[in-house]
Amino acid sequence: MTGESAREPVLSVRNLRVEFPTRNGVLTAIDDVSFDVAPGEVLGVVGESGAGKSITGTSIIGLLDPPGRIAGGEIRLEGRRIDNLPMTEMRKIRGRRIGMVFQDPLTSLNPLYTVGRQLTETIRTHLGLGRRAAMDRAVALLDEVGIPAARRRIDAYPHQFSGGMRQRVVIALALAADPVLVIADEPTTALDVSVQAQVINVLKRMCREHGASVMLITHDMGVIAETADRVAVMYAGRIAEIGPVRQVVQHPLHPYTVGLMGSIPKLDHNEPRLRQIPGSMPRLDSIPPGCAFNPRCPQAFARCMLERPEPIPKGAARVACWLHANEEVVA
Amino acid sequence: MSPAPDTLVEVSDLSKTFDISPPWLDRVLERIPRQLLHAVTDVTFSIRRGETFALVGESGSGKSTIAKIVVGLIPANAGHIEIDGVTMGRDTRAVRTLRRRMQMIFQDPYASLNPRMRVDAIVAEPIRAFGIAHGRAVRERVGDLLRAVGLDARDGQKFPHEFSGGQRQRICIARALASDPAFLVCDEPTSALDVSVQAQILNLMRDLQAEFGLTYLFISHDLAVVRHMASRIGVLYLGRLAEVAPGASLFRNPRHPYTRMLLDAVPDLDMSGRPRTPVTGEIPNPIDPPSGCAFHPRCPLANERCRREVPLLLPAGEAIVACHAVAEGRAAA
Numbered sequence: 001m002t003g004e005s006a007r008e009p010v011l012s013v014r015n016l017r018v019e020f021p022t023r024n025g026v027l028t029a030i031d032d033v034s035f036d037v038a039p040g041e042v043l044g045v046v047g048e049s050g051a052g053k054s055i056t057g058t059s060i061i062g063l064l065d066p067p068g069r070i071a072g073g074e075i076r077l078e079g080r081r082i083d084n085l086p087m088t089e090m091r092k093i094r095g096r097r098i099g100m101v102f103q104d105p106l107t108s109l110n111p112l113y114t115v116g117r118q119l120t121e122t123i124r125t126h127l128g129l130g131r132r133a134a135m136d137r138a139v140a141l142l143d144e145v146g147i148p149a150a151r152r153r154i155d156a157y158p159h160q161f162s163g164g165m166r167q168r169v170v171i172a173l174a175l176a177a178d179p180v181l182v183i184a185d186e187p188t189t190a191l192d193v194s195v196q197a198q199v200i201n202v203l204k205r206m207c208r209e210h211g212a213s214v215m216l217i218t219h220d221m222g223v224i225a226e227t228a229d230r231v232a233v234m235y236a237g238r239i240a241e242i243g244p245v246r247q248v249v250q251h252p253l254h255p256y257t258v259g260l261m262g263s264i265p266k267l268d269h270n271e272p273r274l275r276q277i278p279g280s281m282p283r284l285d286s287i288p289p290g291c292a293f294n295p296r297c298p299q300a301f302a303r304c305m306l307e308r309p310e311p312i313p314k315g316a317a318r319v320a321c322w323l324h325a326n327e328e329v330v331a
Numbered sequence: 332m333s334p335a336p337d338t339l340v341e342v343s344d345l346s347k348t349f350d351i352s353p354p355w356l357d358r359v360l361e362r363i364p365r366q367l368l369h370a371v372t373d374v375t376f377s378i379r380r381g382e383t384f385a386l387v388g389e390s391g392s393g394k395s396t397i398a399k400i401v402v403g404l405i406p407a408n409a410g411h412i413e414i415d416g417v418t419m420g421r422d423t424r425a426v427r428t429l430r431r432r433m434q435m436i437f438q439d440p441y442a443s444l445n446p447r448m449r450v451d452a453i454v455a456e457p458i459r460a461f462g463i464a465h466g467r468a469v470r471e472r473v474g475d476l477l478r479a480v481g482l483d484a485r486d487g488q489k490f491p492h493e494f495s496g497g498q499r500q501r502i503c504i505a506r507a508l509a510s511d512p513a514f515l516v517c518d519e520p521t522s523a524l525d526v527s528v529q530a531q532i533l534n535l536m537r538d539l540q541a542e543f544g545l546t547y548l549f550i551s552h553d554l555a556v557v558r559h560m561a562s563r564i565g566v567l568y569l570g571r572l573a574e575v576a577p578g579a580s581l582f583r584n585p586r587h588p589y590t591r592m593l594l595d596a597v598p599d600l601d602m603s604g605r606p607r608t609p610v611t612g613e614i615p616n617p618i619d620p621p622s623g624c625a626f627h628p629r630c631p632l633a634n635e636r637c638r639r640e641v642p643l644l645l646p647a648g649e650a651i652v653a654c655h656a657v658a659e660g661r662a663a664a
Contacts, residue, residue, distance in 0.1 A: 192390055193553075195610075198609075225602050250601075266601075267582055268582070273537070
């Protein structure tokens, strides 16, 4: 492994394959995806709709919607295999070892219970604290995520909070049992831009202070650039490129990443036209052979149509593209 | 006040309140007064022929309400809208003729196309409704329009569900162009799309603007998209204009403290490490907005006057700004 710390990764995904059996055949949503998340690291997973980023997240926490199933590969949390655990075992890991933050805070909080009850329930279930101690910890957590007058607000219901405050509560809930990993799936997509910046900062600070690694799933390259240490760019269920965020953002290697970066409108330099990638992401039932990006790639050549590229190390990054294969032979 | 000859759209002192009171009996029994939501207050702007004017703001800023009022989907409570010399609002013959000269593109291309109609019928509907062409000419025109937005004329035989989000937005644009409009109101046209598809649609919209000489009112929450599309930009906060400025000037030299905060909140994609002030606070509830300048609880420059007095839009360099601190020179440039 290049650029990864010598310490054992918190999360290790190897050759993950997720399939959805349908009437018209088996669809492969995730196809041979491998990555690690190091202790204390923020790994961004970025991609457009249908790239498989959310399914990667839900398969790690064992919440794949049926009929989806893990058809191959393995997932290890701190060295222990978790992809084949029975449901009861997995429930002890979710919330305890892996915290979760989802896009819409209104649906991830129970509207019928006070915020305090939801927090203390999580704390007591997973940490076995008494009522008073759990309450104190809940107040401390709300205070930490920046909810004003936490002691008073703890008896409020989710609808009494604004969108940004609600997402702060969800972050407090995700970190309530001191997990080693937080999976945040589009945590700021439902929020306004001025609130997004605050929530991102809270998420980053909380995970750093509680020593949790983060897998941040988003479609927004800007959020990735602000938050992540490394980033994996996904396309059609595969990782196109994975590497240190600065390198991927400023010197992308994969033609898809290059196109993606070029298609984002920028604040400071204003070109009359945006770079556009022709076409759109293939549907799962019509992923082309060879490199999945080949029909849209301006640099595709014969090999791209026939052979599927594996992620090849290039500097601190790995890129699945035949354009970068020659050096591998030399090295 | 007669508008300059190259002005296509003139909006002055536009206001809209929504009555969100509980039903009459509940009000009487529980002794609660009427509740009014001031969605838009005293908004004034004009759009020149062939330019793109953008309204940018966060949720609750009233930007979509303004779009709907301008095209006449909902009535305003106060104010005056004049498009191409015709006063909007009353159902006169002139307004009906004007209707075909303005069209709207909506945010969600999944909700704004009838799933039971074939694409050619969708695009042909305005052509037939306004009697622009008849018989065989309709089909030819539909084919031309589909090609103009980058689809194939044969796509007309399909239903909307057979298309991706970006392609559906192209169909919406083709439908909007069918009545040969001069003025398009685009309400978050790319917010539901992926970024690579967004680039395709934004490029297409600029190409069509040049080809057909269109004027756009472009509404978005995304500052970078607005920067890319608009020649002039109005920043809305809680239903009022905070600042109106030419695009380049707004981003180089934001004057209103809210504009500055918005720009600081945009993620730093270049990772330049530019210094930024952390954003504080959230948008207040528009049912019960703060007194004086609505931004004062979040504003670093707020003083007693800001809490008391609503600021007026006053010229400041190339821009017009509604801020006491800017008017008094308290805001360092």
